[in-house]
Amino acid sequence: MRERTTEIRNYMLTACRDRSLNVAAETARHFKISRQAASRHLHALEEAGLVRSEGAKNVKKSTLIPLKQTSWTFLLAGLKEDVVWLESIAPLIADLPGNVREMWQYGATEMINNALDHSEGLNLSIYFSRNAIDCELTITDDGEGIFHRIQRLTGLYDARESILELAKGKLTTDPQNHSGEGIFFTSRAFDSFVIISRNLYFTHRAEKDDWLIDIDSDTPGTSIYLRLSNTCPRTMKEIYDEYAEPDEYAFNKTRVPVKLARYEEEKLVSRSQAKRLVSRFEKFSTVILDFEDVEEIGQAFADEIFRVFASNHPEVKLITAHATDAVNKMILRALAVR
Structure with missing residues (x-):
C-alpha cells in the first residue's frame, strides 16, 4: 500500500510540474482510482508544503512549491568555477545521492567555465531552485552569445548551424584548451538542457532528441538551463560509456x-x-x-x-x-x- 501511495504522489508531483491543471482528475484516470481518493493524495501533498493549488474545483491549478530558491551575480573577471560550485551550489544539494551530485558538479562547472572562457561577457548570473522532485539551475552571461560566436569563429553560414555542430560533439573554438565535450555530455546527462541565445532556442531532453526553434527575442548573451531529478538513476560513467566503443x-x-x-x-x-x-x-x-x-x-x-x-x-x-x-x-x- 505504501509503495502504491508513493507511486501516485510522485506521479502527481510530476504532473504539477509539467501540466498543473486538474491534477487530481488526471491522476484518478491514470491510476483508475476515484476522484475523491486522488483529491486526498493531492491534499496530503498540499499539507506537506510541496504543492500549492489555486482556482475552482473544475479548473484547479496545482504547482510545485520551491523548497530552496536563491540567486547569485558574479563578475566574470577572476571567477573560478570550482569555487562557485563549492561555496554556492554544492551545499544546496548536499543531501542528494552521490551520482546526482556528481552530475550537478559536472554540468554546473562545465557551463560556468564555458561562460568564463568563451562568452567575452562581464557578468554571470546564476539562479537555483529545488522542489520535491528535482533541481533547476539557470546560468546566464551577458556576452556575445554562444551560437553567433561559434558562427563567427568557425565561418559557418548561419548561426543555426552552430546547433547542429554542438549536437555532434567535439566542437570547440579553442582546441588548445578545450576538448569540446562539455556541452555535449552535459546535455546528455540532464533531464532537460536548454540554451537560449539571441534569437535561437536549443533543447535536449533525456526522453527526446535535440530540436531548435527561432524565437522573437534577440537578447545578447547566453542562458543555459539545467534540470535533473533528485532521484535520477543515471551516472556520468553511463553517459560516457554510451558514447565510447x-x-x-x-x-x-x-x-x-x-x-x-x-x-x-x-x-x-x-x-x-x-x-x-x-x-x-x-x-x-x-x-x-x-x-x-x-x-x-x-x-x-x-x-x-x-x-x-x-x-x-x-x-x-x-x-x-x-x-x-x-x-x-x-x-x-x-x-x-x-
Missing part, C-alpha cells in the same frame, strides 16, 4: 539528429545539406544518424552521405536509426552504386 574510453561515438541539418520546413535533398551534416564526422569512429521526424530525403543528399563520405572515410561506421521506408530506399539506392 566497447573496451575504449575515448569519446568516439556520437548520435546526430539529421533534422537539425534543415532550416524550418525545407526538404533534405541537396549535397550541400549533406556536406553540412557530415562535417567533422571523421572525428568519430561511429556516427548514429537519427532520422526521427525526417519523412524522406533526396537522392543527392543520400548519395553524398552513404556513398561519397562513406567511400572517403571507410574508418567511420555510419548507423541509421528511426529511418522511414522512404529514407531507407534512398539509402539503399546510394549503397547500390558503391
